[in-house]
Amino acid sequence: xxxxxxxxxxxxxxxxxxxxxxxxxxxxxxxxxxxxxxxxxxxxxxxxxxxxxxxxxxxxxxxxxxxxxxxxxxxxxxxxxxxxxxxxxxxxxxxxxxxxxxxxxxxxxxxxxxxxxxxxxxxxxxxxxxxxxxxxxxxxxxxxxxxxxxxxxxxxxxxxxxxxxxxxxxxxxxxxxxxxxxxxxxxxxxxxxxxxxxxxxxxxxxxxxxxxxxxxxxxxxxxxxxxxxxxxxxxxxxxxxxxxxxxxxxxxxxxxxxxxxxxxxxxxxxxxxxx
Amino acid sequence: xxxxxxxxxxxxxxxxxxxxxxxxxxxxxxxxxxxxxxxxxxxxxxxxxxxxxxxxxxxxxxxxxxxxxxxxxxxxxxxxxxxxxxxxxxxxxxxxxxxxxxxxxxxxxxxxxxxxxxxxxxxxxxxxxxxxxxxxxxxxxxxxxxxxxxxxxxxxxxxxxxxxxxxxxxxxxxxxxxxxxxxxxxxxxxxxxxxxxxxxxxxxxxxxxxxxxxxxxxxxxxxxxxxxxxxxxxxxxxxxxxxxxxxxxxxxxxxxxxxxxxxxxxxxxxxxxxxxxxxxxxxxxxxxxxxxxxxxxxxxxxxxxxxxxxxxxxxxxxxxxxxxxxxxxxxxxxxxxxxxxxxxxxxxxxxxxxxxxxxxxxxxxxxxx
Numbered sequence: 001x002x003x004x005x006x007x008x009x010x011x012x013x014x015x016x017x018x019x020x021x022x023x024x025x026x027x028x029x030x031x032x033x034x035x036x037x038x039x040x041x042x043x044x045x046x047x048x049x050x051x052x053x054x055x056x057x058x059x060x061x062x063x064x065x066x067x068x069x070x071x072x073x074x075x076x077x078x079x080x081x082x083x084x085x086x087x088x089x090x091x092x093x094x095x096x097x098x099x100x101x102x103x104x105x106x107x108x109x110x111x112x113x114x115x116x117x118x119x120x121x122x123x124x125x126x127x128x129x130x131x132x133x134x135x136x137x138x139x140x141x142x143x144x145x146x147x148x149x150x151x152x153x154x155x156x157x158x159x160x161x162x163x164x165x166x167x168x169x170x171x172x173x174x175x176x177x178x179x180x181x182x183x184x185x186x187x188x189x190x191x192x193x194x195x196x197x198x199x200x201x202x203x204x205x206x207x208x209x210x211x212x213x214x215x216x217x218x219x220x221x222x223x224x225x226x227x228x229x230x231x232x233x234x235x236x237x238x239x240x241x242x243x244x245x246x247x248x249x250x251x252x253x254x255x256x257x258x259x260x261x262x263x264x265x266x267x268x269x270x271x272x273x274x275x
Numbered sequence: 276x277x278x279x280x281x282x283x284x285x286x287x288x289x290x291x292x293x294x295x296x297x298x299x300x301x302x303x304x305x306x307x308x309x310x311x312x313x314x315x316x317x318x319x320x321x322x323x324x325x326x327x328x329x330x331x332x333x334x335x336x337x338x339x340x341x342x343x344x345x346x347x348x349x350x351x352x353x354x355x356x357x358x359x360x361x362x363x364x365x366x367x368x369x370x371x372x373x374x375x376x377x378x379x380x381x382x383x384x385x386x387x388x389x390x391x392x393x394x395x396x397x398x399x400x401x402x403x404x405x406x407x408x409x410x411x412x413x414x415x416x417x418x419x420x421x422x423x424x425x426x427x428x429x430x431x432x433x434x435x436x437x438x439x440x441x442x443x444x445x446x447x448x449x450x451x452x453x454x455x456x457x458x459x460x461x462x463x464x465x466x467x468x469x470x471x472x473x474x475x476x477x478x479x480x481x482x483x484x485x486x487x488x489x490x491x492x493x494x495x496x497x498x499x500x501x502x503x504x505x506x507x508x509x510x511x512x513x514x515x516x517x518x519x520x521x522x523x524x525x526x527x528x529x530x531x532x533x534x535x536x537x538x539x540x541x542x543x544x545x546x547x548x549x550x551x552x553x554x555x556x557x558x559x560x561x562x563x564x565x566x567x568x569x570x571x572x573x574x575x576x577x578x579x580x581x582x583x584x585x586x587x588x589x590x591x592x593x594x595x596x597x598x599x600x601x602x603x604x605x606x607x608x609x610x611x612x613x614x615x616x617x618x619x620x621x622x623x624x625x626x627x628x629x630x631x632x633x634x635x636x637x638x639x640x641x642x643x644x
Contacts, residue, residue, distance in 0.1 A: 175325045176364035180378030180429060181352035190377065194368035 038255060045252045046245050053249040061227050062235035062250070069143060069218075069231055070211035073150035074158070077207050081159045082200070088159070089166035107156045114152050115220025118145070122221075141222055146229040149217035150210075158200075158207035165199025166192075202265050209261040213254065277301040278336015280433050280465040285330035286314075286321050292329075293317050293489040299433075299465035299482075306468045306480030310508055314489040315469040316361065319437045322467070323358050324351035335432050335465075352381070357431030361438040361469075363422040365410035371397065371421045372406035378429040396428040397421070400458065416447035420454070427462065434459075434466045440475055449639045455479055456557065474559055474638055477517055485509050498535070498605070516562040518604045521555050522637065528579075531560035531637065536604030538562070539579040540635040552639055559638045564609035566634035569598060570627040571618050578629035582606060586624045589615060596620070600628060 046053075053059065087093070088100060106114055122139040123129050132139065139145040169192060177187045193200075215233040222229035224238060232254055239247035279300045286293040293314035299305040307315050320326040322333060324340065332342040340349045340356075365374050375393035380386065397403055402420040410418055419439065426434065439455065440448045456479060459466055470476050476483050477497045484494040485508065493505040497517070500509055520533025522540075531538050538560045552558065568574075574581060584602025596615035598608045606628050610618075620626065 170364070172360065172362060173364045173366060175320075175323075175351070176358065176360060177366070177377065177381070178325070178351040179323050179354070179356060179358045180381055180425070181355075182377070182381040183352070186381055190369070191366055 041248065041251055041255065045248045049245060050249045050252070053243075053246040054253060056246065058226060058235065059246065059250055062230055062232050063253075065143065065146070065227070065229070066212055066231040066233075069147040069150055070154075070208055070214075072144075072147040073154055073211040073214075074204060074208045076147070076151045077155035077158045078204070081155045082162050085159045085162035086166050089163045090171075103159055104156055106153050111153050111214065111216030111218075112220050115149055115217035118149055118152065118217065118221040122148075139221075141225060141229060143222075143228055146218050146222040146231060149221045150214040153214050153217050154207045154210035157210050158203040161199050161203025161206060162196065165196030165203075168199075169195035198268070202268065205261045205265055209258050212257060212261075277432060277464040278334075278338070280322075280333075280335055280467070282322060282333045283331040284318060284321055284328055284333070286317055286326060287329045288314075288317055288326075291489055293321075295484075295486065295489075295491050297467070297484065299467060301464055302460075302462075303482065304459055304466040304468055304480045306470055306476035306483045307486055308470055308473065308476045308483050309486035310471060313486045315471075315486055316437055317489075318486070319358065319435050319467070319469055322433070322435060323356050324349060324354050354433075355429070355431045356433045356435060357426035357429065358435045359419075359422050359426050359437065359439050361441055363410075363418050363442070365413075365418060365421060365425070367410050369410075370406065371402070371408050371410065371413065371417075374410065374421055375424045375428050378425060382429065392428060393424070396424040400424050400454065414447065415443045416451055419443065419447075419451055423454075423458065427458075432464045434462050434464060435469070436466065437469045438471070439468070440470070440472065452478055453557075453639070473515070473517065474561070477519055478557075478559060478638075516564060516567065516604070516606050518560040518562075520558065520560065522552050522558050524554050529632075531558055531635070533560070533604060536582070536602070538604065538630065538635050539632045540637055541632045552637070556639055561636045561638060562606075562630055562634060564597065564607045566630055567606055567608035568629045569608050569610055569614070569618055569620070570629065573627055574629050576629045577631075579632040580628075580630040580635070582628045582630070584626060584628065586620050586622050586626055588622050589620050591615075598626075600626065602628065 054063075084103065088096065088103065093099070119140060120126050121128055122132060122145070124133070124140065139148060173195070174187050174191055177191050182190070212231075213233055214231070215237070218229065218231060219234055219237075224230045224234040226235075230238070232250055236247050236250050236254070239250060279298060282295070282297045284293065284295045284297070291314070295314075295318055297305070297307075297318070307318060309315050317326065321328055327348065328341055328343050330343050332344075332347075333340040335356075339345070339347050340354050341347060365371075366377060369377065372390060372393050375396050376384075376386075376389035379389035379392055384392070394403065394406055397406055397420070400420045400423055402417060402424065405413065405417055405421060408417075410421070413421065419442075423439075436455075440451050443451055452475065459479065468476065468480055481496070482494065483497055483500050485492050485500065485506070487506060487508050493500055493509055497519075518531055518533045518535060518538055520531045520537075523530050523532050529540050529542050531540055540560060568576070568578070570576075573583075582600075582602045582604070584600040584606065587599040587601050589599075590597040591612055594612045596610055596612045598610065598615065598620055600606045600608065608628060618626070
């Protein structure tokens with residue numbers, strides 16, 4: 001529905017067999033570059049030891065922390081990002097282009113820069129650091145800080161997906177509900193939400209996957225403290241130096257989680273491209 | 276309790292301004308007739324409260340729904356204005372029954388009560404079997420019944436129908452027209468029907484209001500407008516001679532018998548509804564003006580319809596002449612300017628018109644009930 005940009009493979013008329021051959025070769029090359037490292041990773045995992053490696057306290061701790069922080073990041077992105085997406089899609093406001101760019105920025109910004117920004121804002125000597133400290137809130141090098149870093153980097157994925165949903169959902173139907181006496185809340189619950197649910201779910205999956213994999217902003221703002229801020233990607237980074245076998249096993253776990261999150265989305269893309 | 280609609284509307288939409296004064300009494304159906312882009316749907320949106328007025332006011336009975344000078348603007352949900360939108364706008368995630376129950380639920384009815392009343396409303400429109408279906412599985416005609424039930428079940432004080440038949444195919448259109456003819460009289464409040472189809476307006480409305488370029492250019496009964504069209508669009512509307520009446524079969528003849536006269540027709544085989552029209556069916560006989568031949572003397576023609584009358588006026592448009600006749604039924608003939616000169620057609624002149632039965636098409640508008 002909303003994703004029409006998926007290219008349909010078609011051969012230009014008159015291109016002939018040679019062009020077709022070149023096209024397929026390049027495409028296969030692209031697939032290889034994307035897929036080979038993952039295949040190599042899977043091949044490198046010592047599956048016999050994997051259960052033991054993955055149940056080591058350090059790995060369990062990192063997994064738990066990853067789930068907690070990424071879950072919190074997604075929840076935060078939902079609570080604050082969905083209203084923002086609604087406004088970007090529906091409201092008429094001056095400087096919307098600028099606002100839109102600001103929202104998209106974390107998608108292209110090096111995560112380490114996002115982390116530095118968070119330090120500048122909430123760090124001990126940051127702009128709001130003193131104020132937060134007076135309130136007894138400490139963010140840098142805490143679990144909450146790790147979740148915040150993930151949210152900053154991952155929220156745009158949820159926001160743009162939800163925004164596309166709001167923009168393409170039929171406002172006429174909402175008007176019809178309004179003439180029937182429905183409150184804003186009822187319109188939202190019974191009409192708007194079901195219409196944007198697919199976009200919202202897609203956005204949640206992307207956002208969650210991005211939060212789970214977050215590395216740069218987290219290590220910059222929250223460090224890599226085992227049991228407090230060392231999420232799975234940070235654990236992999238550390239394990240590569242101390243216990244490579246464990247690093248590969250944890251990486252394979254992350255790969256599996258990413259697959260679970262992304263495969264339904266991929267299927268949706270294929271379906272909408274065929275329409 | 277039902278009150279009259281009384282509205283003075285000034286609506287700005289981009290650079291376009293719509294200005295209209297509308298009245299409709301309880302139980303009266305007023306058709307808002309005009310070409311695409313005339314501002315008809317804008318008026319509907321304004322009356323429903325979905326588009327703010329720039330100036331003016333909307334009242335139903337004694338209740339002020341909107342008054343710009345007094346800064347009163349009742350929100351759409353509190354207006355009790357029922358709308359059947361051109362694109363229906365059913366809720367895609369809800370079943371037909373829940374679509375109809377939605378307004379009742381929104382107004383606080385308990386779930387089972389809302390469902391029961393929704394079922395009853397659907398049944399009244401002959402759509403009892405559709406309750407469980409999702410909107411996208413419904414045909415155009417079925418979806419329209421659901422939309423109508425949804426608008427009516429909350430007992431609105433004003434009913435707005437925006438091009439209710441436009442999205443339907445020809446067969447469904449005839450059925451929907453018959454349905455509206457049956458259902459509209461049961462609605463006690465004022466009804467506003469937006470359409471660009473003169474047939475629909477004549478079949479369903481008591482009074483026509485013609486809108487062009489955001490302005491009302493004429494209003495009156497169908498006959499008044501047919502005989503004295505005040506604009507090119509109004510004239511084009513009556514491009515067909517329209518005789519509403521009932522289909523009767525007598526001694527091998529098929530006629531349309533209307534208040535304004537009779538016309539013999541060929542047995543309607545190509546009628547929109549595929550089934551044969553019953554005797555007494557409510558129809559509109561349509562004759563294109565170019566199918567009306569004029570004669571200075573009683574014609575010895577094989578045409579089954581020969582009508583005697585007087586010339587009301589003659590309008591020349593390049594090489595064509597539109598001749599309006601005072602006759603039963605009232606007729607407009609379109610002949611060449613040369614023929615008009617030859618026949619010396621001047622107002623008051625006696626004239627005979629002939630129409631072949633095969634030139635009269637018959638459009639069903641109701642089932643004769």
